[in-house]
Amino acid sequence: SPNVIDSSRRRRIARGSGTDPQDVSGLVKQFGMMRDATFDLNDFLEQLQQVKKMGPLEQVMEMIPGFSALRNKLPKERLGADEKALKKTEAIIYSMTALERHSPNVIDSSRRRRIARGSGTTVQDVNQLLNQFRQMQKMMKQLARGGMRGLMSMMR
Numbered sequence: 001s002p003n004v005i006d007s008s009r010r011r012r013i014a015r016g017s018g019t020d021p022q023d024v025s026g027l028v029k030q031f032g033m034m035r036d037a038t039f040d041l042n043d044f045l046e047q048l049q050q051v052k053k054m055g056p057l058e059q060v061m062e063m064i065p066g067f068s069a070l071r072n073k074l075p076k077e078r079l080g081a082d083e084k085a086l087k088k089t090e091a092i093i094y095s096m097t098a099l100e101r102h103s104p105n106v107i108d109s110s111r112r113r114r115i116a117r118g119s120g121t122t123v124q125d126v127n128q129l130l131n132q133f134r135q136m137q138k139m140m141k142q143l144a145r146g147g148m149r150g151l152m153s154m155m156r
Contacts, residue, residue: 039136039137039140039141040101040102040103040104041093041096041100041101041102041104041133042101042102044093044133044136045090045093045094045101048086048089048090049090051086052086056083088119088121088125089129091119091120091121092115092116092119092121092125092126092129093129094119095114095115095116095118095119096115100115104130104133104134107126107130109123112126112127
């Protein structure tokens with residue numbers, strides 16, 4: 001590992017994040033989307049798939065500081081339910097047309113029924129996904145506008 005000199009002029013060893021260069025390029029791409037405020041259901045699906053690639057949610061929670069304690073408090077059934085929810089979300093998005101994924105605001109009640117039938121879910125599940133997506137989209141726009149400061153102000 002390369003040495004790094006910090007602000008106190010002491011030598012420190014830089015630790016890699018262990019990320020794959022492709023993951024980094026994905027993050028750069030996502031930052032560009034956030035800056036342009038173009039975040040659609042295709043991007044949302046891509047993020048879900050990246051989370052799934054990391055392994056079971058239980059394992060992912062171990063990687064995030066502070067979440068390992070939370071993981072121990074959650075019952076195993078809950079973590080399994082979260083895995084099922086990810087699969088359900090994927091099924092719903094895959095049941096949408098390219099236009100619907102790109103512009104979710106075109107999804108009216110008849111389209112919601114068709115998406116629910118196509119994904120083997122309920123209209124309520126489709127509505128819940130669209131609400132989650134809108135929240136995520138709002139958060140991305142906030143992050144693009146004011147960086148972490150903008151996001152923190154939104155969480156207050």
